[in-house]
Amino acid sequence: MDIQKIRQDFPLLQEGGGKKPVLYFDNACQSLRPLAVIEAVERYYREQSACSGRSMHHLGEAVSHAVEEARAGMQKFLGAARKEEIIFTRNTTEGINLVANSLAWQPGDVVVLSDKEHNSNLIPWQMLARRRGVEIRVCPSLPDNTFDLEAFQKLLDGRVRLAAFGHTANLDGVSVPAAEIVKIAHRAGALVLLDAAQSAPHRQINVKTLDVDFLALSGHKMLGPSGTGVLYGKYALLEKMEPFLVGGDTVASSTYTTCEFLPPPEKFEAGLQNYAGIIGLAAAARYLQAVGFNAIQKQEEEINTFLTRELSSIPGLKLIGPADPRLRGGIFTFYIEGVDSHRIALMLDQMANIQTRSGQHCVHSWFNARGLRGSVRASAYFYNTLAEAETLAASLTKIRKVV
Amino acid sequence: MFCIVSFIVLSILGIFSASNRRLAREALDCVFRRLTLRPCNTGFDEKMKAKILGVVITRSERAAAFLNKRFEVLAWIFFVILMASSIMGVRGLYLFYTTGSCEGLNSPNFCVFDPTGANNEVSSSGVCKANQESQAPLSLEGLDLSSFPERNPDSPDQIVMIACYHCEYSRKAYPLVYSLAEHYGANLIFLHYPVKEPTDYFSRLAYCVYQADPVKFWDFNEAMFSGKKEQLDDPAYIQSMLTGLGLDAFGIDNCTSSLQTRQAVDAQLKEIARSGFYGTPTVFIGKEALVGPKPYRVYAIALKGLLYWLK
Numbered sequence A: 001m002d003i004q005k006i007r008q009d010f011p012l013l014q015e016g017g018g019k020k021p022v023l024y025f026d027n028a029c030q031s032l033r034p035l036a037v038i039e040a041v042e043r044y045y046r047e048q049s050a051c052s053g054r055s056m057h058h059l060g061e062a063v064s065h066a067v068e069e070a071r072a073g074m075q076k077f078l079g080a081a082r083k084e085e086i087i088f089t090r091n092t093t094e095g096i097n098l099v100a101n102s103l104a105w106q107p108g109d110v111v112v113l114s115d116k117e118h119n120s121n122l123i124p125w126q127m128l129a130r131r132r133g134v135e136i137r138v139c140p141s142l143p144d145n146t147f148d149l150e151a152f153q154k155l156l157d158g159r160v161r162l163a164a165f166g167h168t169a170n171l172d173g174v175s176v177p178a179a180e181i182v183k184i185a186h187r188a189g190a191l192v193l194l195d196a197a198q199s200a201p202h203r204q205i206n207v208k209t210l211d212v213d214f215l216a217l218s219g220h221k222m223l224g225p226s227g228t229g230v231l232y233g234k235y236a237l238l239e240k241m242e243p244f245l246v247g248g249d250t251v252a253s254s255t256y257t258t259c260e261f262l263p264p265p266e267k268f269e270a271g272l273q274n275y276a277g278i279i280g281l282a283a284a285a286r287y288l289q290a291v292g293f294n295a296i297q298k299q300e301e302e303i304n305t306f307l308t309r310e311l312s313s314i315p316g317l318k319l320i321g322p323a324d325p326r327l328r329g330g331i332f333t334f335y336i337e338g339v340d341s342h343r344i345a346l347m348l349d350q351m352a353n354i355q356t357r358s359g360q361h362c363v364h365s366w367f368n369a370r371g372l373r374g375s376v377r378a379s380a381y382f383y384n385t386l387a388e389a390e391t392l393a394a395s396l397t398k399i400r401k402v403v
Numbered sequence B: 001m002f003c004i005v006s007f008i009v010l011s012i013l014g015i016f017s018a019s020n021r022r023l024a025r026e027a028l029d030c031v032f033r034r035l036t037l038r039p040c041n042t043g044f045d046e047k048m049k050a051k052i053l054g055v056v057i058t059r060s061e062r063a064a065a066f067l068n069k070r071f072e073v074l075a076w077i078f079f080v081i082l083m084a085s086s087i088m089g090v091r092g093l094y095l096f097y098t099t100g101s102c103e104g105l106n107s108p109n110f111c112v113f114d115p116t117g118a119n120n121e122v123s124s125s126g127v128c129k130a131n132q133e134s135q136a137p138l139s140l141e142g143l144d145l146s147s148f149p150e151r152n153p154d155s156p157d158q159i160v161m162i163a164c165y166h167c168e169y170s171r172k173a174y175p176l177v178y179s180l181a182e183h184y185g186a187n188l189i190f191l192h193y194p195v196k197e198p199t200d201y202f203s204r205l206a207y208c209v210y211q212a213d214p215v216k217f218w219d220f221n222e223a224m225f226s227g228k229k230e231q232l233d234d235p236a237y238i239q240s241m242l243t244g245l246g247l248d249a250f251g252i253d254n255c256t257s258s259l260q261t262r263q264a265v266d267a268q269l270k271e272i273a274r275s276g277f278y279g280t281p282t283v284f285i286g287k288e289a290l291v292g293p294k295p296y297r298v299y300a301i302a303l304k305g306l307l308y309w310l311k
């Protein structure tokens, strides 16, 4: 991977127009976008700009074709068996809500979550508990925040319908052993949903090999346009599920009192879709595949190893997650006792144009359970360089001396 | 406290940039919350503190550490300084508006609104210099001005102007004072004071013109203050000017050299010197003595108050 060549593809990493390039370490929130994606989106607006699947004119046909190509692209990206298993959504959150609202729940059904789920994989289940009498069980992590398979196994009984886990946690970058989880859950008759918001951008996923039932991801964290996402679901399951959002494009026909739903994925894609976004997302997936996930992971690991080595010696700095950087992907989350995390993030921005995320990262439950106020998260991606990591480490060392 | 300081500073900076205006709005929200004793949950103070620290740390870590530790105290100090300088600024602006000087009437100290000090410049010599040194307060109390030229003796408003025909600052002030007196029908009492030695003659000339014709005296005065001041040194010009005004130039010339005139003028000059004035132009309006060529509004405010333009 020629990182300097890759960086050329990202406008925000370029100097010019009086602007300094950013040192972008907030990739877990959204990634930067390469020209290939920006241009794909622009091309849609410039050259197509019409509806998909509805209009017979040649523009409409071109869009339908592009969207189906994008679906096939995402099928390939995730290793799905059929492209009909790919449902376009606005984001991971929508994908999870779709599953929560579309499966046929019975009162007393159980959903198992980990103790550090993003609100997007917690609140939909809380709503379900409130409305349908579903029970939530929280599977505690090991002391170093890694997944506790044994504890998980213990939670499984005949009532568990679904285990929904963040594939990689946005809190600390720790990934769960998805293949084992799926095996254990299936054995206990439970389905598995993976929140792949933080994994899909960073590692090769093959839903068939994993045998996972549902998987949700966000396009904007993997170079795609904002407000794009995919929900993968096994076709047999999708077929049986009631759609969540309904309306235009979800039905084959309707009378005043009845309707006939289209098969998946159409029945889940209600209303006019974000065609530009979908096309851009497919371009992003192609870009990532061209770079290659091995190279991506290698670069992130190198950066995180460096950061961990440099920052762990800062007095009072507390790392969240396991000490071994290889278990934390590209994420380094920490706090300094007695120092507001927002202050650190703002100072980094002011000092060296370093963008990090501060606060509770939508994992309030984890912080509240531990009485912690917040943390700073530096999340790297393959276009980050060691030089940038050095600047980050040097700036943090300086800040520590002052605050 | 920091919110309040920021709000003031950012509001001023907001004149120049939209992003500062946005921050000023955040600061205002924070101020409002502080005033209603709620926590500043906009996080504004924390945000600004971090931004300031982020800038300072790149220059000096020690300064940043100090700032971090003493932030609230420093904000207080800054606030007090800011308030004091704002109050002084507003006071200065008010005083400048009403007196033409930032620090009060006739103050020669530097004033940003009148950087060259033009409003307080005077011509002085002789008696004036002595008066200036004695620093006695200027007052007309107990003075007998009955022999001085006056224009509208029945008016309740009185303006007494001591000026010098040959002096730049007097020439600047006279038309303003004259038109003020005209506008409000005030009684204008005028005396030429020869701060420049060779202009003694003008005192006698003015005296004689007034004796000859108290009405035409004011036309004469106007002629003396307008035109080029070098012309005043030319006797032929004076002659023709007097004639032009329909005055008896010959008779006036005789009058100026008479002993009686000299004595009368000396008496006038001595009398006015007792007022303590130290340079021309000096304009007495009510109890105030305005020294130097002030803007029109300053004379008008002295005569009719702040709302002179309504009267």
Ligand SMILES: Cc1ncc(COP(=O)(O)O)c(C=O)c1O
Residues within 6 Å of the ligand: A028, A029, A091, A092, A093, A094, A118, A120, A121, A166, A168, A169, A170, A195, A197, A198, A218
């Ligand atoms: C682990 C995880 N799950 C879900 C989400 C929600 O993603 P989105 O806001 O794109 O729906 C995020 C976003 O940060 C995330 O990190």
